[in-house]
Amino acid sequence: MDDSRLRCVNKKIENERFNDDDNPSDSSYEQMKVEESVEKIFRYFKSRLELDNSLEEQPVLNRHSHTAFLLKGLRHLSISYECLDASRPWLCYWILHSLELLEEPIPEETVSNVARFLGKCQCESGGFSGGPGQEAHLAPTYAAVNALCILGTEEAYKIIDRQKLYTFLMRMRTPEGAYKMHEGGEVDIRGAYCAASAARLTNIVTPALFDGTPEWIVSCQTYEGGFGGCPGMEAHGGYSFCGLAALSLMGHTSLCDLRACLRWTANRQMRFEGGFQGRTNKLVDGCYSFWQAGTFPLIHMVCSMQDDHCLSTERWMFDHEALQEYILVCCQHQGGGLIDKPGKSRDYYHTCYCLSGLAVSQHFAGGKLAHLHIVGSQDNELKPTHPVYNIGVDAVVHANMYFNNMSLPQEPDV
Ligand SMILES: [Zn+2]
Numbered sequence: 001m002d003d004s005r006l007r008c009v010n011k012k013i014e015n016e017r018f019n020d021d022d023n024p025s026d027s028s029y030e031q032m033k034v035e036e037s038v039e040k041i042f043r044y045f046k047s048r049l050e051l052d053n054s055l056e057e058q059p060v061l062n063r064h065s066h067t068a069f070l071l072k073g074l075r076h077l078s079i080s081y082e083c084l085d086a087s088r089p090w091l092c093y094w095i096l097h098s099l100e101l102l103e104e105p106i107p108e109e110t111v112s113n114v115a116r117f118l119g120k121c122q123c124e125s126g127g128f129s130g131g132p133g134q135e136a137h138l139a140p141t142y143a144a145v146n147a148l149c150i151l152g153t154e155e156a157y158k159i160i161d162r163q164k165l166y167t168f169l170m171r172m173r174t175p176e177g178a179y180k181m182h183e184g185g186e187v188d189i190r191g192a193y194c195a196a197s198a199a200r201l202t203n204i205v206t207p208a209l210f211d212g213t214p215e216w217i218v219s220c221q222t223y224e225g226g227f228g229g230c231p232g233m234e235a236h237g238g239y240s241f242c243g244l245a246a247l248s249l250m251g252h253t254s255l256c257d258l259r260a261c262l263r264w265t266a267n268r269q270m271r272f273e274g275g276f277q278g279r280t281n282k283l284v285d286g287c288y289s290f291w292q293a294g295t296f297p298l299i300h301m302v303c304s305m306q307d308d309h310c311l312s313t314e315r316w317m318f319d320h321e322a323l324q325e326y327i328l329v330c331c332q333h334q335g336g337g338l339i340d341k342p343g344k345s346r347d348y349y350h351t352c353y354c355l356s357g358l359a360v361s362q363h364f365a366g367g368k369l370a371h372l373h374i375v376g377s378q379d380n381e382l383k384p385t386h387p388v389y390n391i392g393v394d395a396v397v398h399a400n401m402y403f404n405n406m407s408l409p410q411e412p413d414v
Contacts, residue, residue: 069336126168177212225264289357
């Protein structure tokens with residue numbers, strides 16, 4: 001923990017007073033409770049460091065317990081996951097991506113089993129559904145394509161029916177270029193990102209597919225600077241990542257107000273906790289370690305294309321160390337897996353996005369510009385993640401090599 005973070009924690013400890021007469025609103029009361037729980041954990045962590053000098057390589061990423069939790073989830077899920085019966089490709093993606101970040105190999109037989117299971121989620125009319133026999137939906141389509149590309153075998157790639165996927169995506173398009181999540185479903189910015197990600201990874205992008213889409217996405221940017229789910233909605237970390245990543249995939253980031261997006265996103269990092277909140281005045285949450293922090297590499301990429309000489313050549317524009325401390329000290333479940341905030345239970349979604357955010361904050365850029373920022377031991381280092389797709393960079397390269405030789409799909413009959 002660096003000096004400024006320690007000062008911040010100490011200051012909070014000194015100011016440990018809360019006046020009930022202030023009649024706090026629910027959200028400020030909840031914020032106070034979260035700060036108290038985070039403070040307790042940081043105090044405990046700090047006291048252990050002071051007592052035992054041999055702990056200087058703290059905090060530690062508990063790789064083995066996370067891996068065991070993840071591998072178990074590929075074979076068996078507890079009854080509490082019943083509510084995610086329509087998100088089964090998501091579970092595959094969250095687990096596979098977490099394992100690839102941890103650089104844990106997946107047994108060959110499991111690779112094949114997962115690929116065949118995802119094949120059963122592919123619909124006759126194109127796209128993937130949340131489970132066998134369900135209706136095609138853009139969210140599990142994104143997750144299934146990502147998961148199959150992480151598996152990266154020919155068997156996995158061949159499962160994707162590109163022509164039918166294209167037909168499905170064209171069917172989800174609205175006349176103005178926005179995307180419905182499913183037939184008769186809601187239109188929001190996730191749809192545009194899921195469609196753009198799946199289409200780019202599998203090389204099925206045509207001019208017709210995203211005609212008008214960048215303009216529609218930009219209409220979702222709010223007065224705060226972040227993006228909402230659709231025009232008029234509140235700025236939100238998940239939607240902001242989707243908006244900026246989709247614009248990056250379409251080569252149209254210049255259409256949005258990047259400075260406003262940077263200002264809003266940078267202000268979502270919590271001064272006390274170190275993690276990110278999803279929206280203004282909300283509580284810190286481990287999953288926004290990716291949805292918010294993951295936006296900085298995209299912003300950096302655009303600024304560097306504009307030859308912005310003020311840009312750092314070593315760091316993204318957020319506090320890398322504070323975020324890593326929040327994830328490593330406050331978000332690791334003792335039994336493996338990661339969590340939203342202290343007191344919450346573990347799940348595969350938060351495990352995936354806490355680890356993804358950790359990877360973003362450890363790795364600055366790539367190639368000659370690459371720079372590492374590892375809090376704790378070097379053994380904490382994760383594999384870098386691709387800033388747009390959020391799968392391993394090598395998985396994207398392999399998928400491009402496989403799909404980019406293939407011809408574009410035919411326009412569907414209207
Ligand atoms: Zn969350």
